[in-house]
Amino acid sequence: MDQFMQQMVNGISLGSIYALIALGYTMVYGIIKLINFAHGDVYMIGAYIGFAATTYAQLGFLPALLISMAACAVLGMTIERIAYKPLRGSTRIAVLITAIGVSLFLEYVMMFFVGAEVRSYPVLLSNKVFHLGNVLINTQQIYIVVTAIALMILLQFIVHKTKTGKAMRAVSIDRDAAQLMGIKVDNTISITFAIGSAFAGAAGVLVGIYYNSIDPLMGIMPGLKAFIAAVFGGIGNIPGAMIGGMAIGIMETLVSGYGYSLYRDAVVFAFLILILILKPSGLLGKNIREKV
Amino acid sequence: MLEIKNLNVHYGVIHALKDVSLTVDKGEIVTLIGANGAGKTTTLRTISGLIKATSGQVILEGKDITNLPAPQRVELGLSQVPEGRRIFPEMTVLENLELGAFLRKDKQGIKKDIEHIYELFPILGDRRKQTAGTLSGGEQQMLAIGRALMSKPRLLLLDEPSMGLAPLLVREIFEIIKNINSEGTTVLLVEQNASMALSIANRAYVLETGSIVITGTGEELMKSDRIQKAYLGG
Ligand SMILES: Nc1ncnc2c1ncn2[C@@H]1O[C@H](COP(=O)(O)OP(=O)(O)OP(=O)(O)O)[C@@H](O)[C@H]1O
Ligand SMILES: [Mg+2]
DSSP, rough: HHHHHHHHHHHHHHHHHHHHHHHHHHHHHHHHOOOOHHHHHHHHHHHHHHHHHHHSSSSHHHHHHHHHHHHHHHHHHIIIIIIIIGGGTTHHHHHHHHHHHHHHHHHHHHHHOOSSBBBBOOOOSSSOOEEEETTEEHHHHHHHHHHHHHHHHHHHHHHHHSHHHHHHHHHHOOOOHHHHTTTTTHHHHHHHHHHHHHHHHHHHHHHHHHHOOTTTTTTHHHHHHHHHHHHOOOOOOOOHHHHHHHHOOOOHHIIIIIIIIHHHHHHHHHHHHHHHHOOOOOOOOOOOOOOO | EEEEEEEEEEEETTEEEEEEEEEEEETEEEEEEETTTSSHHHHHHHHHTOOSSSEEEEEEETTTTOOOOOOHHHHEEEEEEEETTOEEEEEEEEHHHHTTTTOOHHHHHHHHHHHHHHSHHHHHHHHHBGGGGGSSSHHHHHHHHHHHHHHHHHHEEEOTHHHHHHHHHHHHHHHHHHHHTTTTTEEEESSOOHHHHHHHHHHEEEETEEEEEEEHHHHHHHOHHHHHHHHOOO
């Protein structure tokens, strides 16, 4: 039982990070029906920006987090403007291939500038360990979960209570109808990329702190898993991405915790195949509505 | 109010509108009737900016808006009730109405106008917290009209508001369109229900396979043999 609880604690920390990345996938998919394969790399760049902010500028956790989020927001908007916007109206496969191209571009440009070697984050947060019975929780885990939850609440607020959020929902439901309301679709898409990318940037910093190591290809695996999390929750669905992220994180730590860490990734991918067979629309996803 | 000059629209190789010209004067109800596939929806979507014309001009209150994106046209006082209603089904009735007022900043005015829509369509008031997708077809049509009114349009474009509604409700919707018009909103109404449309319209245009073939006052068209045969089942 202790072992199980311990893995749950670890799983929730990891899951919060997946959830933050998954939100960006799902928001972008919701609004332009694109699986943004470069999203995992935005997260990687977020981790490096956090690294630079803490190592060279010697900033603390919060400023580093905010700088990374802001920089990633700009990066996300730039990617959209340069790579995806000119393809609006082309086939989905063309945009998808472009996304893969952007992903490789970001990975290898980073590799050129920072080198392929793994770097370690400075210790930013005191690593105090709390004992709850026999279950250990450390400060970093608390920071990660609190940050993730705060950001998710913020997102829910933006999406449901602000004009920008209402525009985002309207565009993702019906682009033409949204335009007839006076909503500028291009701006709304741009903002969606900004928010999704900012969240990926936050996840990058949190992972740097948690695992204490970053490299230019670090975005690939978590990117894929967050994508699976988004599909599991129902792609395009925001609460779905949060639940999916948590589920994948917990699943992964449970599998490793019980001594099968070799199969950790395999289990997650097997899970994706299972979802696609059993409920392709995901946990909270709707069946695709045909437009009349 | 609105002037369309020699509008041509293509979908790939399909020539959907051929040199369509029409005018709508301030305060009028003008109707555009025609069979399925005649190009009525295409005309409205070109006016509201959702489709780009290949050639021709759209002029709103003297201003050439041919190349203006759709959202900016809303700012100029154009509002469209699209074919098939196109409400936001996952959002509540109230949220749909609020989106109709997206460009407005006068919170108090918006509140008042939402109340006004609830007076116009009491059923929407009862359903304000319900998601719009759960409304009946007729209620959705009322919501689509209410939503379009929330931007305080000077020109309202309606695309087949009677589609799929029971005769009693059709009559009610047309009554409401007349009221909206008498409150000062100019109306361009696309319909397949020709007799109803002609009965409330000041003037009418008939579209056949992308071209305007007849035009006149509502009464004239109602009496015309050609219209009787083709559209009024007479
Ligand atoms: N997106 C599109 N792509 C290709 N062709 C189209 C498209 N939209 C409409 N058309 C064609 O253009 C013509 C005019 O269509 P439109 O929708 O304007 O007709 P309509 O008069 O509104 O008909 P209905 O009464 O059935 O709504 C039709 O022949 C239609 O098939
Ligand atoms: Mg039509």
